[in-house]
Structure formats: structure tokens, C-alpha cells
Amino acid sequence: MQKSKQLTTEDIQNILKGINYPGFSRDIVSFGMVKSISLTETGADLTLHINTENAETLNQLESTIREKLSSAGIASINLNITKPAAQPAQQQAVQPKPIPQVKHVIAIASGKGGVGKSTVSINIAAALSKKYKTGILDLDIYGPSLPMLVGDTRQPDMTSDKKLVPLEKFNMQLMSFGFINNENAPAVWRGPMVSRMTQQFFEDVEWGELDYLILDLPPGTGDIQLTLVQKLALTGAVMVTTPQELALLDVKKGADMFAKVNTPVLGVIENMTHYLCPHCHETSRIFPGSGGAEESKRLEVPLLGHVYLSPELAQSADSGTPYVLKYEESPITAEFHKIAEELVNLAEA
Numbered sequence: 001m002q003k004s005k006q007l008t009t010e011d012i013q014n015i016l017k018g019i020n021y022p023g024f025s026r027d028i029v030s031f032g033m034v035k036s037i038s039l040t041e042t043g044a045d046l047t048l049h050i051n052t053e054n055a056e057t058l059n060q061l062e063s064t065i066r067e068k069l070s071s072a073g074i075a076s077i078n079l080n081i082t083k084p085a086a087q088p089a090q091q092q093a094v095q096p097k098p099i100p101q102v103k104h105v106i107a108i109a110s111g112k113g114g115v116g117k118s119t120v121s122i123n124i125a126a127a128l129s130k131k132y133k134t135g136i137l138d139l140d141i142y143g144p145s146l147p148m149l150v151g152d153t154r155q156p157d158m159t160s161d162k163k164l165v166p167l168e169k170f171n172m173q174l175m176s177f178g179f180i181n182n183e184n185a186p187a188v189w190r191g192p193m194v195s196r197m198t199q200q201f202f203e204d205v206e207w208g209e210l211d212y213l214i215l216d217l218p219p220g221t222g223d224i225q226l227t228l229v230q231k232l233a234l235t236g237a238v239m240v241t242t243p244q245e246l247a248l249l250d251v252k253k254g255a256d257m258f259a260k261v262n263t264p265v266l267g268v269i270e271n272m273t274h275y276l277c278p279h280c281h282e283t284s285r286i287f288p289g290s291g292g293a294e295e296s297k298r299l300e301v302p303l304l305g306h307v308y309l310s311p312e313l314a315q316s317a318d319s320g321t322p323y324v325l326k327y328e329e330s331p332i333t334a335e336f337h338k339i340a341e342e343l344v345n346l347a348e349a
């Protein structure tokens with residue numbers, strides 16, 4: 001019998017990296033589906049965690065894996081495909097739902113607060129809005145940012161069937177908890193209540209036809225994020241990080257959460273990397289470490305871009321006009337357009 005001792009587990013992992021999950025442009029290793037690889041006398045034992053009931057997908061995947069490994073000279077392959085253990089909140093067997101008439105939903109997430117998710121979300125949305133029908137949904141119930149970012153606090157209208165109509169400004173559809181009068185809300189919301197509110201909220205908005213809906217998530221990997229990633233059919237997620245080690249550690253948790261529910265992390269954006277001097281246009285690095293570059297390598301997802309630390313970017317948050325629309329010719333605007341284009345490519349792939 002043919003032996004395959006010359007191959008290492010790393011070689012096998014590299015072969016698996018060349019196999020995309022059916023219907024996706026991402027491979028099964030970067031999805032986090034490959035749980036173990038071990039060598040045996042005559043071949044290899046593989047364990048994969050795959051969260052699907054679709055027999056056709058499983059068959060297709062299994063035959064691709066067998067074909068690729070046997071053509072690399074592995075004689076016997078013991079393939080063990082299991083479903084990942086259900087997370088506590090997954091036990092109600094929720095099926096992710098698409099939002100009617102919305103083609104792509106992209107969540108902007110981070111493990112840690114204050115890394116620039118809202119800033120990145122509004123500017124990516126503004127960049128997308130130049131070419132696509134775009135909406136942005138601010139899901140931070142405790143500290144909504146959108147009203148300030150777009151300088152608008154109008155109450156949304158209701159349709160006759162009690163759906164919220166997004167505000168329209170800067171050629172974007174906008175919705176935030178901050179547009180709804182929350183005066184009677186209790187000061188401290190409990191996790192499950194916030195989850196329910198959030199879910200209700202995104203089901204009750206009449207978006208109309210959209211190419212892209214950007215979700216500005218609250219920071220962290222708690223109830224709200226879990227509710228969202230389980231219940232909404234997301235095209236993918238983008239993780240925002242700063243180069244500091246703490247932000248990086250936290251971002252890993254978020255990325256792992258998306259992996260559990262088979263939502264691809266489309267890429268990482270490193271924010272506040274360099275300081276761009278507004279006078280001489282020289283850049284200098286503020287924080288030590290390799291930041292997003294390192295994280296992107298670990299997750300095996302693209303680093304979508306770097307956003308410099310910029311006083312104008314911070315000021316534009318207070319001024320109510322997205323930076324990308326206010327400083328159309330700046331390098332940071334060019335970077336946001338590059339990131340938006342990259343996201344479009346990934347979403348359409």
C-alpha cells in the first residue's frame with residue numbers, strides 16, 4: 001500500500017487552503033472549519049466542523065477534499081465531518097434571514113470599543129454611496145453615533161404597516177437607535193432585552209432597494225453581536241483594529257465569533273496607524289507593533305487598508321459631514337474608496 005509519510009500536517013493544511021467552501025470565495029481553513037489534521041500509517045485523519053444541513057454542500061466538499069489529497073499522494077483519508085457544538089444562544093435553531101430587497105449586508109465589528117468602527121462605517125458607506133444604493137444601520141443602543149456623524153436628529157417616519165422609514169441624507173439611507181426617542185428607556189438595559197430590541201429594530205426598517213447595507217455594530221462579542229450574526233444573513237464582516245496589542249487580542253474574539261456562525265471575515269482595517277501631518281504630509285507611526293498586518297495574517301484574510309490618525313477625521317465626526325464627502329481629494333478618502341472597492345469585489349465574488 002502506498003504510504004504518504006513524506007507529507008507533513010502543514011502540507012495537508014496547505015492543500016486544504018486551496019479548497020473553497022462551496023458557494024464562497026473563501027477557503028475552508030480560513031473559515032476555521034478544519035479542526036484537526038493528524039497523520040496515520042497510511043494517510044491522514046481530518047476533522048472538520050461544518051454548520052450546514054445541506055447534503056449537497058457536504059458531498060461536494062468531501063469529494064473535493066478526497067480528490068485533492070489523493071492526487072497529492074495520500075492513500076487513505078479518514079474524514080470526520082461534524083457540526084460545531086451549539087452556542088447557548090444558538091439553541092433556538094435560528095435561521096439567518098435576508099433583509100428584503102437588500103443585496104449585501106456587511107457588518108463592521110471590533111472586539112474593543114473606541115477603535116473607530118463608527119468612523120470607518122460612515123466613511124465606507126459614503127464611499128459606496130457614490131456608485132451604489134447604500135444604507136447604514138447604527139446598532140449601538142447605548143451610544144448611537146450616527147445622529148452626530150451625519151448631523152441629523154430627525155425622528156423617522158412610519159409606514160402604514162408600522163415600519164420605520166430610514167432618513168435620507170448624503171445620498172444614503174440612515175437608521176439609528178439615536179433617531180428614536182429613547183427617553184423612556186431604562187438607564188441600564190439587560191442583555192436579552194437589548195438583543196430583542198435590536199432584532200426587532202432591524203426587522204422593522206423599510207430599507208427599500210439597497211445594494212449595500214453597512215451595519216455599525218456595538219463593540220464586543222456579547223448578546224447583541226451574537227443575535228445579529230445568527231439572525232441576519234450577512235455577506236461578511238469587517239474587523240476594525242488599532243495597532244495596540246489589547247485591541248488585537250479583542251479583535252480575535254470577534255473574528256472567532258464570526259467563524260462559529262460561518263460568516264466570512266472579509267478583511268481587517270487598521271485604524272489610527274500613522275499620524276499624517278496636515279502640513280508636510282509626512283507620516284509617522286504612533287503605536288508600536290504590526291497591528292492589523294499581524295491580525296490579518298493570523299486570520300488569513302486581507303488587510304483591507306490603513307486609516308491614518310487625522311485631526312480632520314475626528315473633527316468631521318462632530319461636524320456632521322462624513323470625511324469622505326468633505327475632503328474628497330485627501331489620501332484618507334482615497335484609502336476609504338480603495339477599501340470600499342475591495343469590499344465590493346469580495347462581496348460580489
Ligand SMILES: Nc1ncnc2c1ncn2[C@@H]1O[C@H](COP(=O)(O)OP(=O)(O)OP(=O)(O)O)[C@@H](O)[C@H]1O
Pocket residue numbers: 110112113114115116117118119120140143145217218219271272307308309310311313314315317
Ligand atoms: N483615524 C482617526 N483619526 C482621528 N480620530 C479618529 C480616527 N478614527 C476614529 N477617531 C475618533 O476616535 C473616537 C472613536 O471613534 P468611533 O466612535 O468611530 O469608534 P467606535 O469603535 O465606533 O467606538 P464605540 O466602541 O464607542 O462604538 C471618535 O472621537 C473618532 O472621531
Ligand SMILES: [Mg+2]
Pocket residue numbers: 117118119140145216217
Ligand atoms: Mg461606534
